[in-house]
Amino acid sequence: MSHTLLLDAASASESGALKCKTAFSYAEITLEEGKIDANTSATTKGLELKAIQADIAKSLSIVDAHLVQHTYLACNFITVADISLACSIRAAGPVSSSTPNLSRWFNTIANHPKIAPLFGGGSAAGAGANSGNGAALVDLGLQLSGVPPPVAPTLYKRGRIRIKELLSTPSLIGSTVTVSGWSRTTRNADAGKLLFVELNDGSTTLSVQCVMKNTSTGFDNCKASGGTGASFTFTGELVESEGKGQSCEIQVIKGECVGAVYGGENMTIGGANYPLSKKSHGLEHLRQHAHLRPRAKVHAAAMRIRHAMAFATHKFFNDNGFLYIHTPIVTCADCEGAGEQFGITTMLGTDPHKTDVKVPYVEEPKKKEGAAEEEGGEKKKEGEEGGGGQSNKAKKKAAKKAAALAKKAAMAAAKGGKPEEDPLPVGAVDYGKDFFGKRANLTVSGQLNVETHCCALSDVYTFGPTFRAENSHTTRHLAEFWMIEPEIAFADLHTDMDLAEDYIKYCVRYALECCKDDLEFFEESQFGEKGLIKRLSNVIEAPFKRLTYTEGIELLKKTVADGHQFEESNIQWGMDLGSEHERYLCETIFKKPVILTDYPKEIKAFYMKLNPDEKTVAAADILVPKIGELVGGSQREHRHDILVDRCKESGLEPKAIWWYLELRKFGTMPHAGFGLGFERLILFITGLENIKDVIPFPRTPGVAEF
Numbered sequence: 044m045s046h047t048l049l050l051d052a053a054s055a056s057e058s059g060a061l062k063c064k065t066a067f068s069y070a071e072i073t074l075e076e077g078k079i080d081a082n083t084s085a086t087t088k089g090l091e092l093k094a095i096q097a098d099i100a101k102s103l104s105i106v107d108a109h110l111v112q113h114t115y116l117a118c119n120f121i122t123v124a125d126i127s128l129a130c131s132i133r134a135a136g137p138v139s140s141s142t143p144n145l146s147r148w149f150n151t152i153a154n155h156p157k158i159a160p161l162f163g164g165g166s167a168a169g170a171g172a173n174s175g176n177g178a179a180l181v182d183l184g185l186q187l188s189g190v191p192p193p194v195a196p197t198l199y200k201r202g203r204i205r206i207k208e209l210l211s212t213p214s215l216i217g218s219t220v221t222v223s224g225w226s227r228t229t230r231n232a233d234a235g236k237l238l239f240v241e242l243n244d245g246s247t248t249l250s251v252q253c254v255m256k257n258t259s260t261g262f263d264n265c266k267a268s269g270g271t272g273a274s275f276t277f278t279g280e281l282v283e284s285e286g287k288g289q290s291c292e293i294q295v296i297k298g299e300c301v302g303a304v305y306g307g308e309n310m311t312i313g314g315a316n317y318p319l320s321k322k323s324h325g326l327e328h329l330r331q332h333a334h335l336r337p338r339a340k341v342h343a344a345a346m347r348i349r350h351a352m353a354f355a356t357h358k359f360f361n362d363n364g365f366l367y368i369h370t371p372i373v374t375c376a377d378c379e380g381a382g383e384q385f386g387i388t389t390m391l392g393t394d395p396h397k398t399d400v401k402v403p404y405v406e407e408p409k410k411k412e413g414a415a416e417e418e419g420g421e422k423k424k425e426g427e428e429g430g431g432g433q434s435n436k437a438k439k440k441a442a443k444k445a446a447a448l449a450k451k452a453a454m455a456a457a458k459g460g461k462p463e464e465d466p467l468p469v470g471a472v473d474y475g476k477d478f479f480g481k482r483a484n485l486t487v488s489g490q491l492n493v494e495t496h497c498c499a500l501s502d503v504y505t506f507g508p509t510f511r512a513e514n515s516h517t518t519r520h521l522a523e524f525w526m527i528e529p530e531i532a533f534a535d536l537h538t539d540m541d542l543a544e545d546y547i548k549y550c551v552r553y554a555l556e557c558c559k560d561d562l563e564f565f566e567e568s569q570f571g572e573k574g575l576i577k578r579l580s581n582v583i584e585a586p587f588k589r590l591t592y593t594e595g596i597e598l599l600k601k602t603v604a605d606g607h608q609f610e611e612s613n614i615q616w617g618m619d620l621g622s623e624h625e626r627y628l629c630e631t632i633f634k635k636p637v638i639l640t641d642y643p644k645e646i647k648a649f650y651m652k653l654n655p656d657e658k659t660v661a662a663a664d665i666l667v668p669k670i671g672e673l674v675g676g677s678q679r680e681h682r683h684d685i686l687v688d689r690c691k692e693s694g695l696e697p698k699a700i701w702w703y704l705e706l707r708k709f710g711t712m713p714h715a716g717f718g719l720g721f722e723r724l725i726l727f728i729t730g731l732e733n734i735k736d737v738i739p740f741p742r743t744p745g746v747a748e749f
């Protein structure tokens with residue numbers, strides 16, 4: 044591994060402190076034998092062994108300090124820097140107990156499923172290290188998408204440092220730094236000669252204390268800030284803190300109150316009417332101030348985890364060779380067939396107070412002069428058809444024509460071709476005159492669209508907002524929510540669920556590794572969950588329980604027979620399980636995530652593959668403690684004729700999705716996919732209870748204020 048490459052990778056790290064003199068020469072020094080490897084550069088050879096060892100120890104302690112706040116060396120994922128240093132350390136011998144973070148990091152790298160076999164099980168003292176094996180690197184997946192360029196900001200940095208970086212870089216102690224953010228609290232001391240500002244910039248749940256003396260530039264301006272919520276920029280020296288509960292603080296040289304809080308009477312400076320004052324607020328109060336709630340620790344932590352999970356999602360799928368497909372938000376197909384879509388139209392105009400809005404409707408067909416003649420020579424005088432009157436003969440003819448058209452459309456649909464449109468009933472809203480020329484809706488799922496790309500690009504996923512106009516008032520439903528929907532080619536339900544389980548476990552592992560501070564916050568918070576980190580750790584340790592719907596029903600029946608009461612205790616095969624049943628299975632019976640498969644076809648969507656028993660479909664739901672259903676997926680019905688039948692059985696017009704049916708005509712193949720509700724994943728990870736608290740601006744019936 045080239046040193047230059049390694050140093051480049053390391054310099055992409057947030058901490059420049061990694062660029063020490065010989066840290067990366069470590070690879071080439073056999074410490075145990077006390078001699079210098081023959082490949083070592085001349086410069087290194089020239090150094091005294093003792094000096095080298097001291098330098099290495101110092102370098103490793105810097106790396107160790109860096110790893111207090113970072114999972115990996117350079118990025119939030121394994122890079123070439125981690126692999127190379129891990130290979131070197133493995134070659135050199137056990138990691139010293141004086142560098143516990145390095146030891147934790149090494150174990151993480153060495154136990155990575157792709158690296159562990161190369162490391163002979165992950166022990167630093169084990170045999171069989173193969174740090175320079177090209178084939179092994181191919182196996183690591185590094186070649187699949189190439190190695191991304193290092194993130195090396197040159198233009199946008201603004202000379203300020205984020206508080207997370209500041210608090211995790213001990214080498215900054217003694218240097219001059221600039222921070223910007225919002226005050227959590229401000230406090231005067233020493234008869235007004237000192238000002239303490241607890242500053243947070245959203246990069247971490249922690250704040251940094253900024254101490255201003257009356258001799259610092261901008262003291263009076265900062266003192267008149269109005270307190271909690273004001274925005275500041277401070278420049279000063281980072282020093283070790285004497286106070287309890289914080290490692291360092293900033294002795295401010297120059298401060299500026301950028302935006303004061305005008306929460307006093309008549310918009311004067313003051314905190315009286317600032318809605319997010321210092322005291323702790325309930326979640327409902329925060330929801331009512333959705334524009335300010337990112338300032339609250341609980342929402343900020345939820346948003347950081349939301350970001351991390353979005354990033355982890357893209358990373359997981361990208362690194363497994365999936366392509367991200369942007370499926371449309373406007374659609375004319377109803378994927379779930381549940382009639383719960385939001386329609387969109389431009390026919391109402393843009394002025395909400397306009398009084399003369401007229402929605403076009405389908406009128407009775409008017410007879411044109413000459414047209415009647417063509418159709419039967421019944422020429423009428425102008426005005427005769429006024430009032431909607433048609434002669435019996437004309438009516439019959441129109442009906443005959445409509446019937447013929449309908450037959451033609453049905454035939455075309457059955458064959459899978461693009462049908463001609465049916466004539467609309469008189470009086471129906473004429474969406475033909477609307478923007479898209481037909482009724483359009485906000486999508487309820489990207490699945491049908493993403494399947495088209497699966498049928499060419501193999502493994503794909505979509506991740507975007509979806510909309511359901513259900514009148515649900517629960518803590519688990521939103522009218523606008525985000526869904527991740529992968530679709531895999533040449534795959535059955537079993538592989539589909541393997542993917543879902545891997546993906547969920549990856550997200551949990553990612554959160555445990557990269558969102559430690561925020562998870563600890565939720566563990567402690569009154570709104571979070573005691574034992575959260577343990578619950579999450581358990582999720583990744585054991586396989587999810589898999590059983591069929593039929594087996595699940597039997598277990599629930601037994602539960603009722605044994606005396607347990609559900610709100611719905613009449614458990615019957617064929618019923619749609621309620622959240623109480625789903626939660627009982629995973630929380631009480633199995634105490635872990637449960638994958639329930641093979642549901643009755645009547646309660647599932649038309650596109651799910653009919654099983655050989657012809658009663659059930661190859662569907663699967665993943666039920667998790669606290670939430671209930673987190674994932675819903677299926678193997679898709681890829682046989683054309685059966686799909687058309689299932690479509691009709693479900694009361695859907697095959698012709699409305701003629702293009703979807705055509706996929707089964709041209710090179711069909713087994714494929715499968717699932718949908719995971721993103722907000723439910725965030726509830727699962729944070730331990731929060733209400734879905735409205737894990738999305739910036741929740742949309743529920745009657746609520747779209749912000």
Ligand SMILES: NC(=O)C[C@H](N)C(=O)O
Nearest residue numbers: 488490528675676717718
């Ligand atoms: N992609 C999927 O399988 C998700 C499914 N269409 C749903 O909306 O729940």
